[in-house]
Amino acid sequence: MNPNTMSPAQSRAARALLDWSSGDLAAKVGLGEDVVTGFEAGTGDLASGQIEALRSALMNAGVVFAEDGSAGVRLSGRGGDEGTRLGALTTENDR
Template sequence: MAKIESTFLGSSPLLPCQCRAARGLLDWTQEELADRAGLSRSTVREFEHGRHALQSGSAERIIAAFTSAGVELTGGGGSGAGVRFRTAVAPPGQTG
């Protein structure tokens, strides 16, 4: 049985699957995200694995780290949750 991804506190705009996807898009480790967000690696790890909910302040710090790196969270309106770069990124070897 699949783990439920919506293990967040209250109405947090961040899902564990979005956190993993955003890190993957940026090629960040859990440790890098934790450092950039000013959190412990265990907070990131436990949230991503659905073991605990994020406090609203922790979610805000993670979202701010992604936003400052040029990534935005998407979702709502029936389109599903996701992540993307705020601006178009040229594939490796090509210029904009």
């Protein structure tokens, strides 16, 4: 998969991570909700620029697309506190 494209499954997964509806994503890029739902259902024929606009909106919200050739997505760690890792727990910070 080209690094600047996105599959329908990745779009659905990314929206779920962000708790966005298809309408939310569509509004971010100025497209109709039917365009997003069609793309995600595999029935829409979007131009590569439209797919890139959707992908960019998701990335700007913190979604990271897997770079290993898989179809994975995750949220970036920016701004979040992951807590203390198990190996770093001490009697002082285990409260």
